[in-house]
Amino acid sequence: MTNMDLYLGGIFVQNSTYDYGDYVYEEDCKPESRGHLEAVLYSLALVVGLLGNGLLLVVLAQRRRTWSVTDTFILHLGVADCLLLITLPFWAAQAAQDQGWSFGTPFCKAAGAIFNINFYCGIFLLACISLDRYLSIVHAVQLYSRRKPRLVHISCLSVWLISLLLIIPDYISLEAVKNARQGPTVCTHNYPHASQSVFDWRLASRLLYHIVGFLLPSAVMLFCYSCILLRLQRGSQGLQKQRAVRVILALVVVFFLCWTPYNITLMVDTFQSNYKAPEESADGVCGKTSLETALMVTSALGCFHACLNPLLYLGLCRNFRKRVLEMLRCVRGAQADSRCSLWELGVGEEALPAHEKVVLNQMTKPEHQVQSSQS
Structure with missing residues (x-):
């Protein structure tokens, strides 16, 4: 009787752990079409991103003599996006080719590092802009201004330096690895297993990414915009500040929609791998687990963010849209427009109206003198 109980238990245990619903017939598995679709999406993002960021950098180049604080932040965001766009052909080739990644480990390290640099720079720069808006609207303190341009450059350079330091673990661990299941070569992290090392490098690298790169900046931005929205609801703020909050909030929301x-x-x-044996991760559909497929899809969505910021500027910033249309029509705008804000982010721009009035008065003074002499 005992043996029968053990035998029945063995049947039930085996039946409960083996899920036939996840079984996929090999003829139904078509990684080629999926890879080609992924390559097409990467190519589309590359074309749209290069066009949008190209226009962005050209407009900024035309304003290089009168750069504002916002122009500096937008420039660094655009450079980070362009760096990511440069790596998209490599990811597209990996998805489309049967052999997978064919560019070797050095290019794998560079492409993977740039992927993370784009994320770090994007979220840290948005956190700097959000902190400036919080101090300006809630506490009436101007963190960045044209009178202190050095602070702006120090902040942007610090963002790049911190981003470079944070990608060191990823850069070291990235390798072009041949799939053990006779699959294609992939550009992935190759950490030493926890049982083979005293220190769990994989867990440490992931926690650094999650906490310092995502959770802390997200908490800062959540706090800043919660206080800003409460302040805007209680008091009567100017139209310029409300419009600045709307534009920045749109940039932040799109960033988190793409990267979250x-x-x-x-x-x-990260947390599932700590409770899963290495051999258990070898099961999957078409040589990939559902989690690996989800990582592939969501990382592609993050790459799409590199082509969305210029579209947001075109849709929400009418001065930038006007300047782009003038440039495409080969029409030179008025000289006074070169000093006005194209972005309406409000970063360091509260001190501008008085300065702009002096410039405009100097420009319009001869006209008034001519009109008065004629009269």
Whole structure:
């Protein structure tokens, strides 16, 4: 009787752990079409991103003599996006080719590092802009201004330096690895297993990414915009400040819509891997687990963010849209427009109206003198 109980228990245990619903017939698995679709999406993002960021950099180049604080932040955001766009052909080739990644480990390290640099620079620069808006609207303190341009450059250079330091663990661990299941070569992190090392490098690298790169800046921005929205509801703020909050909030929301799915999936992979044996991760559909597929899809969504910021500027910033249309029509705008804000982010721009009035008065003074002499 005891043996029968053990035998029945063995049947039930085996039946409960083996899920036939996840079984996929090999003829139904078509990684080629999926890879080609991914390559097409990367190519589309590359074309749209290069056009949009190209126009952005050209407009900024035309304003290089009168750069404002906002122009500096927008320039660094655009450079980070352009760096990511340069790596998209490599990811597209990996998805489209049967052999996978064919560019070797050095290019794998560079492409993976740039991917993370784009994320770090984007979220840290948005946190700097959000902190400036919080201090300006809630506490009436101007953190950045044209009178202190050095602080702006120090902040942007610090963002790049911190980003470079944070990608060191990823740069070291990235390798072009041949799939053990006779699959294609992939550009991925190759950490030493926890049992083979005293220090768990994989867990430490992931926690650094999650906490310093995502959670802390997100908490700062959430606090800043919560206080800003409460202040705007209680008091009567100027139209310029309300418009600045609207534009920045749109940039932040789009950033998190693109990057949050990847970060959540990566968190799930981080904590799930600590309770999963290495051999268990070899099961999957078409040589990939559902979690690996989710990471691939969400990372592609993060790459799409590199082509969205110029579209937001065109849609929300009418001065930038006007300047782009004038440039495309080969029409030179008025000289006074070169000093006005194109972005309406409000960063360091509260001190501008008095200065702009002096410039405009100097420009219009001869006209008034001519009109008065004629009269």
